Amino acid sequence: xxxxxIMPGFRPTMGFTLFYLALIVLIPLxxxxxxxxxxxxxxxxxxxxxxxxxxxxxxxxxxxxxAATIAAVLGFIIAWTLVRYPFPGKKLxxxxxxxxxxxxTAVAGIVLATLYEPRGWIGKVVMEVTGVQIAYKPLGIVxxxxxxxxxxxxxxxxxxxxxxxxxxxxxxASLGASRWQTFLKVILPNLLPATITGFALAFARGVGExxxxxxxxxxxxxxxxxxxxxxxxxxxxxxYTGATAIGLAMLIVSFLLLLLINSLQSWLRRRGGQL
Amino acid sequence: xxxxxxxxxxxxxxxxxxxxxxxxxxxxxxxxLLGPSGCGKTTLLRIIAGLEQADSGEVHLQGDxxxxxxxxxxxxxxxxxxxxxxxxxxxxxxxxxxxxVKPRKERLSETVIHKKVHDLLxxxxxxxxxxxxxxxxxxxxxxxxxxxxxxAVEPSVLLLDEPFGAxxxxxxxxxxxxxxxxxxxxxxxxxxxxxxxEEAMEVASQIVVLNHGRIEQKGxxxxxxxxxxxxxxxxxxxxxxxxxxxxxxxxxxxxxxxVATNPNDRIAHVRxxxxxxxxxxxxEAPTIVLQDWQHLGATIRLELNPDGRKAPxxxxxxxxxxxxxxxxxxxRGDRVAMKVKQAHWFSVTA
Numbered sequence: 315x316x317x318x319x320i321m322p323g324f325r326p327t328m329g330f331t332l333f334y335l336a337l338i339v340l341i342p343l344x345x346x347x348x349x350x351x352x353x354x355x356x357x358x359x360x361x362x363x364x365x366x367x368x369x370x371x372x373x374x375x376x377x378x379x380x381a382a383t384i385a386a387v388l389g390f391i392i393a394w395t396l397v398r399y400p401f402p403g404k405k406l407x408x409x410x411x412x413x414x415x416x417x418x419t420a421v422a423g424i425v426l427a428t429l430y431e432p433r434g435w436i437g438k439v440v441m442e443v444t445g446v447q448i449a450y451k452p453l454g455i456v457x458x459x460x461x462x463x464x465x466x467x468x469x470x471x472x473x474x475x476x477x478x479x480x481x482x483x484x485x486x487a488s489l490g491a492s493r494w495q496t497f498l499k500v501i502l503p504n505l506l507p508a509t510i511t512g513f514a515l516a517f518a519r520g521v522g523e524x525x526x527x528x529x530x531x532x533x534x535x536x537x538x539x540x541x542x543x544x545x546x547x548x549x550x551x552x553x554y555t556g557a558t559a560i561g562l563a564m565l566i567v568s569f570l571l572l573l574l575i576n577s578l579q580s581w582l583r584r585r586g587g588q589l
Numbered sequence: 590x591x592x593x594x595x596x597x598x599x600x601x602x603x604x605x606x607x608x609x610x611x612x613x614x615x616x617x618x619x620x621x622l623l624g625p626s627g628c629g630k631t632t633l634l635r636i637i638a639g640l641e642q643a644d645s646g647e648v649h650l651q652g653d654x655x656x657x658x659x660x661x662x663x664x665x666x667x668x669x670x671x672x673x674x675x676x677x678x679x680x681x682x683x684x685x686x687x688x689x690v691k692p693r694k695e696r697l698s699e700t701v702i703h704k705k706v707h708d709l710l711x712x713x714x715x716x717x718x719x720x721x722x723x724x725x726x727x728x729x730x731x732x733x734x735x736x737x738x739x740x741a742v743e744p745s746v747l748l749l750d751e752p753f754g755a756x757x758x759x760x761x762x763x764x765x766x767x768x769x770x771x772x773x774x775x776x777x778x779x780x781x782x783x784x785x786x787e788e789a790m791e792v793a794s795q796i797v798v799l800n801h802g803r804i805e806q807k808g809x810x811x812x813x814x815x816x817x818x819x820x821x822x823x824x825x826x827x828x829x830x831x832x833x834x835x836x837x838x839x840x841x842x843x844x845x846x847x848v849a850t851n852p853n854d855r856i857a858h859v860r861x862x863x864x865x866x867x868x869x870x871x872x873e874a875p876t877i878v879l880q881d882w883q884h885l886g887a888t889i890r891l892e893l894n895p896d897g898r899k900a901p902x903x904x905x906x907x908x909x910x911x912x913x914x915x916x917x918x919x920x921r922g923d924r925v926a927m928k929v930k931q932a933h934w935f936s937v938t939a
Contacts, residue, residue: 481673488667489687586677
């Protein structure tokens with residue numbers, strides 16, 4: 315290969331990348347695939363079309379999508395506040411954002427469950443005002459996943475917002491745009507790709523989340539049982555092939571959804587001339 | 590009067606950015622706000638635009654008091670130093686922006702907008718770039734697109750903040766002339782901010798010299814250059830030699846022809862081209878040595894040193910046409926005679 319690049323090291327870096335991918339991603343995944351292949355196609359379909367499995371898939375992906383959407387909106391607002399306005403305690407607030415990354419998810423789950431249960435501080439108020447129970451319902455899962463997913467959105471939007479030239483907004487205003495038009499036509503298109511990245515990360519994390527969810531979900535089969543819990547349940551019953559079959563299906567659905575999100579994002583970037 | 594400012598003041602913390610500025614600008618003028626960095630010129634421009642609020646004072650545009658109006662209602666076009674083009678939009682969409690955000694009943698149809706944008710693109714001679722994104726353009730092209738975008742909304746006043754500041758020298762020179770011709774064509778009242786006196790002289794019909802948040806002088810380029818109101822303006826506009834009578838112990842300034850007419854005058858400013866350099870005619874004349882010279886194109890700049898004063902600050906700069914310099918056939922180290930043709934006198938203010 316001719317040396318046309320300033321940076322040497324194509325071979326070692328590419329080698330490392332392949333090695334890493336094989337060791338950490340491909341080998342475990344193919345082991346999973348091999349294990350699943352012990353099932354016949356009919357058995358495989360039977361495992362996945364079981365009503366309890368389908369219900370848990372709906373719950374897992376439904377709550378993860380809803381939570382990632384809410385986290386995207388809230389995270390966007392938090393990033394905006396942190397970047398655009400000076401206020402006392404800003405540094406402290408900024409550090410708090412990362413806390414869900416560091417906190418053991420089980421701790422987060424227990425804390426959230428205690429707060430949002432019908433007799434908890436927040437749960438009681440919500441129950442009295444709206445009559446809606448949060449903890450031990452699918453809604454509780456959404457709350458836990460928003461908590462887990464929020465920092466992903468904040469941390470992806472924040473640096474892009476910091477680099478956004480405020481003169482663009484002044485230019486829009488000088489051309490007669492209202493604040494709302496400036497936001498919709500100038501600010502949002504520039505932040506949307508980063509927000510979608512944050513959304514995708516929050517979603518991916520949410521689909522696989524186990525620790526915090528099981529404490530707040532109530533884990534009722536058909537109602538508030540998530541896929542990772544179902545996999546654990548299968549494992550505890552020594553049904554390894556069943557567990558891997560569900561795992562594989564989950565992987566495929568997640569992969570397809572993330573692929574969809576990524577292509578949406580690159581379409582947005584291309585349209586915005588940022589390629 | 591197209592733009593009237595009365596008693597505009599602005600303070601940033603303890604720093605007085607603008608100190609009671611009053612200024613009238615007639616319809617159709619092309620005005621330069623000129624001053625060193627930190628003199629308040631950009632702040633003043635942003636206050637006229639409504640991007641910044643004055644602490645006190647009033648802004649009138651076309652006879653209307655717009656002091657309380659936000660920028661979007663002021664009918665101004667603003668061109669930013671770093672272009673501020675919408676980077677996610679094509680050149681076409683950038684220019685069309687101002688037309689598309691108008692309220693529905695005032696908005697033109699897409700076909701009219703299409704025609705208008707292409708007319709503007711032709712005006713700035715960049716129609717072939719209509720489907721590019723800002724990142725694909727050079728600095729000079731971006732600034733012309735920014736100008737077209739500002740002109741699209743047919744502003745009553747065009748405000749430009751150091752429009753050529755981020756461009757390289759040759760592009761800057763081209764754009765200056767181009768801006769002047771464009772202004773001639775459109776005749777929209779324009780103000781541009783610059784710290785480059787040459788740029789102000791070349792482009793503007795009126796120059797406002799600012800320093801420390803105050804107006805030092807307002808006038809045409811000739812008035813500013815030929816009749817500077819004070820020693821700041823004289824020093825800021827063009828090159829000048831400064832002579833202080835208090836330091837003239839030997840009386841040699843008098844022999845150069847520097848004689849004050851007013852008893853209060855003490856400081857004389859002499860432009861390099863107002864110093865006449867010749868071959869020495871008599872032995873008694875004060876000895877002045879031609880230390881060095883530089884070729885500036887049409888003129889030659891001479892560095893003269895009065896004998897016995899070697900300090901760099903006592904160097905006198907003179908300029909003469911190229912041809913004249915060749916006639917005299919001077920060399921470095923030659924003794925020369927000099928005469929001051931004209932000087933601006935200033936009294937010393939404490």
